[in-house]
Amino acid sequence: MPAAHTAAHTAAHTATHTVAAPPPAPLVEAEGEPGREPGRTIVDIRHLTLTYQAADHPVYALSDVSLSIAQGDFISLIGPSGCGKTTLMRVIADLEQPSSGDVLVNGMTPEQARLKRAYGYVFQAPALYPWRTVERNVTLPLEIMGTPRAERQTRAREQLERVGLTGFERKFPWQLSGGMQQRVSIARALAFNPDLLLMDEPFGALDEITRDHLNLQLTQLWRRTRKTCVFVTHSIAEAVFLSTRIVVMSPRPGRILDVIDCARDLPPERTLDIRESPEFQRIAHRVREGLMEGHSYDD
Amino acid sequence: MSRLQTQTPPQISPMAPWPLVALLAPLFPLAMQDGQALYLPQSPLALVAFALLVGSLLLRRVAGGGRSEAALLLVGVAAGYAAPLLLLARGLRPEIGLWLLLLGATLLLGRVLRLLAEATGPARHACPALFGLAILLLWEILTRGFQVPAILLPPPSAIAAAFAANAADLWDDFGQTVLTSVLRGYLLGCGAGFAVAILADRVPFLARGLLPLGNLASAIPVVGIAPIMVMWFGFDWQSKAAVIVVMTFFPMLINTLAGLASAERIQLDLMRSYGAGYWRSLLLLRLPCALPFLFNGLKINSTLALIGAIVAEFFGTPVVGMGFRISTQVARMNLDVVWASITVAALTGSALYGALALAERRVTAWHPSFRKR
Numbered sequence: 001m002p003a004a005h006t007a008a009h010t011a012a013h014t015a016t017h018t019v020a021a022p023p024p025a026p027l028v029e030a031e032g033e034p035g036r037e038p039g040r041t042i043v044d045i046r047h048l049t050l051t052y053q054a055a056d057h058p059v060y061a062l063s064d065v066s067l068s069i070a071q072g073d074f075i076s077l078i079g080p081s082g083c084g085k086t087t088l089m090r091v092i093a094d095l096e097q098p099s100s101g102d103v104l105v106n107g108m109t110p111e112q113a114r115l116k117r118a119y120g121y122v123f124q125a126p127a128l129y130p131w132r133t134v135e136r137n138v139t140l141p142l143e144i145m146g147t148p149r150a151e152r153q154t155r156a157r158e159q160l161e162r163v164g165l166t167g168f169e170r171k172f173p174w175q176l177s178g179g180m181q182q183r184v185s186i187a188r189a190l191a192f193n194p195d196l197l198l199m200d201e202p203f204g205a206l207d208e209i210t211r212d213h214l215n216l217q218l219t220q221l222w223r224r225t226r227k228t229c230v231f232v233t234h235s236i237a238e239a240v241f242l243s244t245r246i247v248v249m250s251p252r253p254g255r256i257l258d259v260i261d262c263a264r265d266l267p268p269e270r271t272l273d274i275r276e277s278p279e280f281q282r283i284a285h286r287v288r289e290g291l292m293e294g295h296s297y298d299d
Numbered sequence: 300m301s302r303l304q305t306q307t308p309p310q311i312s313p314m315a316p317w318p319l320v321a322l323l324a325p326l327f328p329l330a331m332q333d334g335q336a337l338y339l340p341q342s343p344l345a346l347v348a349f350a351l352l353v354g355s356l357l358l359r360r361v362a363g364g365g366r367s368e369a370a371l372l373l374v375g376v377a378a379g380y381a382a383p384l385l386l387l388a389r390g391l392r393p394e395i396g397l398w399l400l401l402l403g404a405t406l407l408l409g410r411v412l413r414l415l416a417e418a419t420g421p422a423r424h425a426c427p428a429l430f431g432l433a434i435l436l437l438w439e440i441l442t443r444g445f446q447v448p449a450i451l452l453p454p455p456s457a458i459a460a461a462f463a464a465n466a467a468d469l470w471d472d473f474g475q476t477v478l479t480s481v482l483r484g485y486l487l488g489c490g491a492g493f494a495v496a497i498l499a500d501r502v503p504f505l506a507r508g509l510l511p512l513g514n515l516a517s518a519i520p521v522v523g524i525a526p527i528m529v530m531w532f533g534f535d536w537q538s539k540a541a542v543i544v545v546m547t548f549f550p551m552l553i554n555t556l557a558g559l560a561s562a563e564r565i566q567l568d569l570m571r572s573y574g575a576g577y578w579r580s581l582l583l584l585r586l587p588c589a590l591p592f593l594f595n596g597l598k599i600n601s602t603l604a605l606i607g608a609i610v611a612e613f614f615g616t617p618v619v620g621m622g623f624r625i626s627t628q629v630a631r632m633n634l635d636v637v638w639a640s641i642t643v644a645a646l647t648g649s650a651l652y653g654a655l656a657l658a659e660r661r662v663t664a665w666h667p668s669f670r671k672r
């Protein structure tokens with residue numbers, strides 16, 4: 001349980017705080033088929049602390065973070081810049097080693113999970129390879145995983161269409177705008193159909209309309225496939241719209257301040273107009289309060 | 300916007316007045332003929348050239364646009380260069396008048412080159428060609444006009460004659476030096492540098508040990524190692540290749556290592572997230588990233604290899620090779636043959652470098668230094 005939950009919340013909200021309960025024995029389940037039954041714990045983080053050893057002084061990026069993410073969850077991480085959202089995702093992805101604490105992904109260590117290609121990662125920057133065309137950037141993971149050429153191409157076309165980039169297959173990344181590049185990187189993460197999607201501010205560089213469109217696409221994709229998603233954003237509306245749960249983080253060192261359940265009050269099938277509903281507004285308000293509270297902690 | 304601009308009539312830009320010095324030519328003696336001064340009006344040939352030069356200057360305003368103006372002025376320039384060449388061919392000694400004509404034509408050529416540099420399309424490529432041709436002609440006219448001794452600097456025509464007379468020898472030299480020594484040494488040196496770089500990339504202590512050694516090796520003078528290599532490996536191509544390997548190994552090693560280190564962290568993270576192993580991320584990410592660095596090393600080495608082979612041949616060789624030719628012909632005062640050899644070396648070096656630059660352009664067209672939107 002995140003320790004911060006005891007703080008300053010009104011009685012009306014405390015009822016939703018039960019979601020971060022310890023997962024039901026993930027290690028036992030990992031023995032069997034990697035099934036898709038909802039409720040199975042996909043990511044289990046316990047007392048995670050991470051300190052970067054910078055040249056002059058240590059940077060305390062994450063402090064005692066505990067979070068469990070179930071199959072089919074859509075988790076949004078929200079918090080001020082530099083609070084450790086990217087760091088948390090990188091730990092899950094085995095791109096960063098925790099200083100202490102335990103992390104399990106699919107019941108395995110993050111390294112084992114990574115080697116089994118358990119997740120697709122959309123980085124905060126597009127990270128496209130400039131010598132590859134847009135299409136060959138999208139097929140890159142498929143090439144590594146040994147997918148036959150014809151299938152690689154159809155899958156790439158499919159995903160590029162999903163992000164609205166049909167007709168740009170033969171272009172090079174540097175011939176695209178920043179937002180288009182980011183959409184290519186989303187298509188690339190979707191191309192090999194991973195069960196777990198880690199997305200670090202994927203829509204940060206996009207205009208409002210494209211963003212709405214992709215939000216809708218993403219929520220539909222999620223509802224159809226029930227992929228587990230971990231999503232970093234700075235937009236409260238986006239977080240509420242997409243998520244089953246929102247994790248509010250404090251400024252450095254990153255701690256979890258609040259975990260807000262959206263699945264209870266909002267329908268799983270979401271259209272853009274639910275943003276006008278009072279339930280939506282209430283959750284957004286609570287996220288904002290959590291963020292503001294976090295800011296007052298440090299000053 | 301741009302359409303509007305192209306629709307306005309082409310402007311004839313103002314010209315600096317310097318080419319007009321050619322107008323002073325009639326005031327001075329043009330040349331000496333049998334101890335007598337020859338003035339411009341006395342030589343019909345010079346008169347025609349002078350008229351063409353002045354005429355092109357006067358008519359340039361009629362031309363519609365930069366390219367046609369350049370073509371028109373080029374006629375004047377050609378006339379200004381032809382006159383001294385033809386007079387020299389008749390055995391006359393140039394005097395101030397002719398030099399003024401040449402000066403005017405050369406200044407006018409400056410104007411032509413500027414116009415061509417601003418032009419678009421294939422006309423641009425005429426610029427370096429004209430520049431090179433002008434230098435050759437000036438070299439010819441000046442060395443012959445001032446009767447520079449051939450020991451100091453033979454005129455290009457003499458070099459060309461030596462080239463033709465010694466073509467068979469020069470071809471043999473080319474075969475020995477370039478096709479045998481340079482090619483083998485270059486491939487060996489660059490290949491070894493590349494291979495060791497990959498090895499050092501896997502074994503970090505190797506890189507840390509080798510890099511200071513590389514600095515040391517690049518400070519070794521060729522003239523120092525060449526005789527040693529000749530003693531070790533004999534007179535034939537093996538010793539030349541060895542010198543080239545020593546010279547090219549470290550530049551290639553250092554460039555490859557820098558190139559392999561040039562992949563960005565986020566690009567590497569992507570490979571890691573796919574569970575890609577060392578070789579796969581080397582092939583799919585780090586080598587493509589390193590390509591600009593690799594080409595840099597290959598280009599540097601192409602000139603180093605040629606220098607190394609020629610210098611090494613000074614220290615012992617079978618009786619063939621560019622370095623051998625130069626050293627023996629210098630001793631016999633046949634400087635025209637030496638210059639012919641130098642020409643072969645320069646052309647070979649440029650061709651090698653140019654071919655590599657062209658390949659680089661094709662292979663790394665994605666790199667920011669080449670990309671066109």
Ligand SMILES: Nc1ncnc2c1ncn2[C@@H]1O[C@H](COP(=O)(O)OP(=O)(O)OP(=O)(O)O)[C@@H](O)[C@H]1O
Nearest residue numbers: 052054059061080081082083084085086087088252
């Ligand atoms: N490699 C590193 N070495 C040292 N410090 C680091 C490193 N990476 C991140 N940090 C520090 O850790 C903290 C958390 O960084 P992180 O990138 O996780 O923030 P974030 O929440 O993703 O911020 P943003 O919203 O701006 O992307 C920051 O204060 C940052 O300075």
Ligand SMILES: [Mg+2]
Nearest residue numbers: 085086124200
């Ligand atoms: Mg971040």
